[in-house]
Amino acid sequence: xxxxxxxxxxxxxxxxxxxxxxxxxxxxxxxxxxxxxxxxxxxxxxxxxxxxxxxxxxxxxxxxxxxxxxxxxxxxxxxxxxxxxxxxxxxxxxxxxxxxxxxxxxxxxxxxxxxxxxxxxxxxxxxxxxxxxxxxxxxxxxxxxxxxxxxxxxxxxxxxxxxxxxxxxxxxxxxxxxxxxxxxxxxxxxxxxxxxxxxxxxxxxxxxxxxxxxxxxxxxxxxxxxxxxxxxxxxxxxxxxxxxxxxxxxxxxxxxxxxxxxxxxxxxxxxxxxxxxxxxxxxxxxxxxxxxxxxxxxxxxxxxxxxxxxxxxxxxxxxxxxxxx
Amino acid sequence: xxxxxxxxxxxxxxxxxxxxxxxxxxxxxxxxxxxxxxxxxxxxxxxxxxxxxxxxxxxxxxxxxxxxxxxxxxxxxxxxxxxxxxxxxxxxxxxxxxxxxxxxxxxxxxxxxxxxxxxxxxxxxxxxxxxxxxxxxxxxxxxxxxxxxxxxxxxxxxxxxxxxxxxxxxxxxxxxxxxxxxxxxxxxxxxxxxxxxxxxxxxxxxxxxxxxxxxxxxxxxxxxxxxxxxxxxxxxxxxxxxxxxxxxxxxxxxxxxxxxxxxxxxxxxxxxxxxxxxxxxxxxxxxxxxxxxxxxxxxxxxxxxxxxxxxxxxxxxxxxxxxxxxxxxxxxxxxxxxxxxxxxxxxxxxxxxxxxxxxxxxxxxxxxxxxxxxxxxxxxxxxxx
Numbered sequence: 242x243x244x245x246x247x248x249x250x251x252x253x254x255x256x257x258x259x260x261x262x263x264x265x266x267x268x269x270x271x272x273x274x275x276x277x278x279x280x281x282x283x284x285x286x287x288x289x290x291x292x293x294x295x296x297x298x299x300x301x302x303x304x305x306x307x308x309x310x311x312x313x314x315x316x317x318x319x320x321x322x323x324x325x326x327x328x329x330x331x332x333x334x335x336x337x338x339x340x341x342x343x344x345x346x347x348x349x350x351x352x353x354x355x356x357x358x359x360x361x362x363x364x365x366x367x368x369x370x371x372x373x374x375x376x377x378x379x380x381x382x383x384x385x386x387x388x389x390x391x392x393x394x395x396x397x398x399x400x401x402x403x404x405x406x407x408x409x410x411x412x413x414x415x416x417x418x419x420x421x422x423x424x425x426x427x428x429x430x431x432x433x434x435x436x437x438x439x440x441x442x443x444x445x446x447x448x449x450x451x452x453x454x455x456x457x458x459x460x461x462x463x464x465x466x467x468x469x470x471x472x473x474x475x476x477x478x479x480x481x482x483x484x485x486x487x488x489x490x491x492x493x494x495x496x497x498x499x500x501x502x503x504x505x506x507x508x509x510x511x512x513x514x515x516x517x518x519x520x521x522x523x524x525x526x527x528x529x530x531x532x533x534x535x536x537x538x539x540x541x542x543x544x545x546x547x548x549x550x551x552x553x554x555x556x557x558x559x560x561x562x563x564x565x566x
Numbered sequence: 567x568x569x570x571x572x573x574x575x576x577x578x579x580x581x582x583x584x585x586x587x588x589x590x591x592x593x594x595x596x597x598x599x600x601x602x603x604x605x606x607x608x609x610x611x612x613x614x615x616x617x618x619x620x621x622x623x624x625x626x627x628x629x630x631x632x633x634x635x636x637x638x639x640x641x642x643x644x645x646x647x648x649x650x651x652x653x654x655x656x657x658x659x660x661x662x663x664x665x666x667x668x669x670x671x672x673x674x675x676x677x678x679x680x681x682x683x684x685x686x687x688x689x690x691x692x693x694x695x696x697x698x699x700x701x702x703x704x705x706x707x708x709x710x711x712x713x714x715x716x717x718x719x720x721x722x723x724x725x726x727x728x729x730x731x732x733x734x735x736x737x738x739x740x741x742x743x744x745x746x747x748x749x750x751x752x753x754x755x756x757x758x759x760x761x762x763x764x765x766x767x768x769x770x771x772x773x774x775x776x777x778x779x780x781x782x783x784x785x786x787x788x789x790x791x792x793x794x795x796x797x798x799x800x801x802x803x804x805x806x807x808x809x810x811x812x813x814x815x816x817x818x819x820x821x822x823x824x825x826x827x828x829x830x831x832x833x834x835x836x837x838x839x840x841x842x843x844x845x846x847x848x849x850x851x852x853x854x855x856x857x858x859x860x861x862x863x864x865x866x867x868x869x870x871x872x873x874x875x876x877x878x879x880x881x882x883x884x885x886x887x888x889x890x891x892x893x894x895x896x897x898x899x900x901x902x903x904x905x906x907x908x909x910x911x912x913x914x915x916x917x918x919x920x921x922x923x924x925x926x927x928x929x930x931x932x933x934x935x936x937x938x939x940x941x942x943x944x945x946x947x948x949x950x951x
Contacts, residue, residue: 290762292632300773308769313762315635316771317658321628324620328590328632328640329762331616335587335638338614347764365628368621 256446257283259311266309267301271475273466273482274298274381277439278352281379281463284449287312289348290329294322294357297388298381320361323369323378326351330374348453351378355396356386359420370429370458377452377459380422383467391470395420398490399534401522403470408525418537426460427496430555433459435495435504440466440482444493444504451495464491472521484516489542499555501548513538571741573734576704577643577669577727578603579741580711582613583749584667587638590618590629594648595681596731597671601643623648627655627666634664635770637758639715642666645731646673646687653691656724660695660786662770665718665756667711668696670728671735672831672882674917682918683731685830685883689859689891695786697725697793698860700830704739706857709810715753716800721789722759731918733832744808752807794861814863816855817870819845823852825933826871828879828896830856833914833921837880840926851930856892867899874907878933880926881943882915889942910939914946 261282268275278298282289291314293299299316302309317325330349336342351369353362358380366378385403386392393406393415402414426434433455437445445463452459466482468475485491486505490513493505513535517523526534571579577600581589589608591601607613620626623644630640644652649670659666674684688698697717701707707729714725729735760768774782797814805811818841820826829837834855841853854870856863871877877900881890888894893911900906910933915921925946932944 288764290636290764299771303769303772305772305774305778308772310769311767313764313767314769315632315762316769317628317631317662318654321625321655324625324628325632327618327620327625328588328629328634329636330632331588331590331618331629332633332636332638332640332762335616335633336636339587341637342763364621365625368625371621372618 271468284446292326294353295319296354324365355382574599576708637761643669656694663722814858818853820852826852
């Protein structure tokens, strides 16, 4: 019995019943991103400050004077959730140092979409991770600029049609492969990096809880289905989140102290058509083009397996360990 | 105690004395000495602050917006290109009503890669909602940083303390560096009016519709008006403790002057000498130094200038297609006064070129010998190219 089945049996009762991101917000029907955010908040609990980049989640949760947030929340422009989070963390530490607030753990959590993380926010994210702030950063990746109307980002997958990478007579949609930000975070020496998807809620919650325990920076890349942007039926959100994992397009894994581990094992990868077919953004692709993408998925999946099989935890890589003989 | 310190160190000493909690900055010439001094103070424990060495000026200010939102006193410093990179968040800081203080060392903007003094960088940010205070010497820099925290925290607006590159930032002068207890009696610990706190969760930076955005902007405008009203009272308190005051503007020999020179920054010091010499020769010349630029002290400016026959404004800055920026503002301040004196605009010292006593003397004579302004702006000392 694998670990996830164990959680399926026992953990639901342990999930916080309180909602820290309340209903009444303005997200689209079937929004995977807001579901991810809600689950994240349940895992975090009340002792947090959220630094939210501009994007769908900021817009739908905050229209003045109302707010969906039951925890302290700050939005400061698009490109700087990680920088703002760093400053909040420094501020809270200063208040504790001066004895102005109780000496308890308040976790700072940066939240941004794929654009706010992978494109315009990458520099600020890199800076914050390098400086080692006690901060969790969660990328809610729905693979395009959905808030502004489905424009491509560096998180948009090859072949997907968006309003700025439209499929046409001489174009087959997005022409580049998705940027691998979790790997960039591992390269920063971040001691906890994970991928997640709200279609696997307990896996996600578990990862958020692990990340919270890290004293220093941690990063979770959360895959979130966007029915509006992907032109997929809203009732298929959870199903698509499962299919993206079952096809191996977005494997769920974690990297603890440099050691890779698959958290959701898939015995036999399903063909990627199963995942792509219900989505309008892939409708124009020819079988040849799908085959090219399928090959890449296998390649990336094997690269990951290689790391899982081959890499050691950083703490094991001492001089005495013998690699230098 | 009087110490011989660099202008940059005067800034750093003031930041230390203000008991700033978090500093966030990115190095850029000629601001670097400020952050080097502050890093040293943090490293040797004389300043118990967190120094965040961020990866850009944009993140420097973003981080401080986060810090100030937790209710902690915050400081940054920058120059030229760095200030330009911060532009988006300058608006954000004032909109979020956060009393962050910044030392801005005036530096020319590129291309024509130039690290020397030019005020166009800070003046290009005049509409961002920051209070702007221009300084003449090291003592004024130190005093102004302390006043800036009092003023900013009172009206909930950010404050830019502006000083000339090299002529001020890198010049050593005797400066009275006060004792910590004395400063504490002027500048109490920061009591934020709102903050990020899990015990009382608030949401900052929300989506705002046309329904209420205009009222929010109006409240910033009112805070600026408050700043103008409050500054003299803060100076009163400052004077009681430190026996020094500067005023929103300083008027020298203006009461009976036919021609008044208007200056900012270090050009003022040179102009003092020129004006004294001209007075000795019997010339009826005055000098008005502009310290507070945002909010613009319209009434003070008017009352000083209105009875003169001619005004000559020296701008170490330029708005292309319009003119010297201080001259524009002075004209605007006078335009509704019947019979106001003509305003002559002179452009001098752009990109760090020296503004000598000769240049200022020539500006005076040119103004005196001219019937009316020949142009919006007269560029001084242009070479044939």
